[in-house]
Amino acid sequence: MLHADPESLENKMKDSREFMEAVRKLIQVCGDDPDRQGLQETPFRVMKKFLEYTEGYREEPKAHLEKLFDVDHRDLIMVKDIDFDSVCEHHFAPIFGVAHVGYIPNGKITGLSKIARMVDGYAKRFQVQERLTNQIAEAMEEVLRPQGVMVVIEAKHMCMCGRGVKKRDSVTVSTASRGIFAENPEKRKEFLSLLKN
Known part of the structure; x- marks a missing residue:
């Protein structure tokens, strides 16, 4: 869903970047290199996965x-x-x-x-x-x-x-x-x- 409020969109993008940076740090804490080929796209994939897993927050199920x-x-x-x-x-x-x-x-x-x-x-x-x-x-x-x-x-x-x-x-x-x-x-x-x- 697109938001007309550019500030809201900018905040969401900032939150996304911070989340993906946190996933990169998690990869490092676990002992791997977030810049190696197989892990470079992982922070984005993890964010996308969580948005899919939590689709229920964006609807009223009983409706x-x-x-x-x-x-x-x-x-x-x-x-x-x-x-x-x-x-x-x-x-x-x-x-x-x-x-x-x-x-x-x-x-x-x-x-x-x-x-x-x-x-x-x-x-x-x-x-x-x-x-x-x-x-x-x-x-x-x-x-x-x-x-x-x-x-x-x-x-x-x-x-x-x-x-x-x-x-x-x-x-x-x-x-x-x-x-x-x-x-x-x-x-x-x-x-x-x-x-x-």
Whole structure:
């Protein structure tokens, strides 16, 4: 997006230069030469990568859900295995996994792809999995006003799999339930049994 304010654009360019210089220094701290052929373009690539990883800050993810349809459906709708990638806010390490989102409508449904776009919007921010899970559930609840919402996220965190304790195969599971799913164990059980199948 172009900004009419030249001072704002100049500040952004200055910030970009400072960021890229910091990446050059990081390369040196790690023990390599930022001027060698393979690393000369790396500071720019790193900046571009972070802008891509954080696209969710430049949108309102729940707005994707606002395309609503009047449909008389009173049972569970579930979208399984919505793949996503994110960035751990503690280490800037990748998080990747799948989200499962289910809801019981209250007269209104949204497009299935809109749910996936909303998940991506929240995932493409600096995140912790617990917040991501709740943001998805709260967006569904706020926009659709369903009888209930349930979200399950299964993800691998490279801050745990690739560094620190290095538990390569560990998967973190988080849940959020609202409305009828929070109140009714049978509805929760229905969601989880469909998830297993």
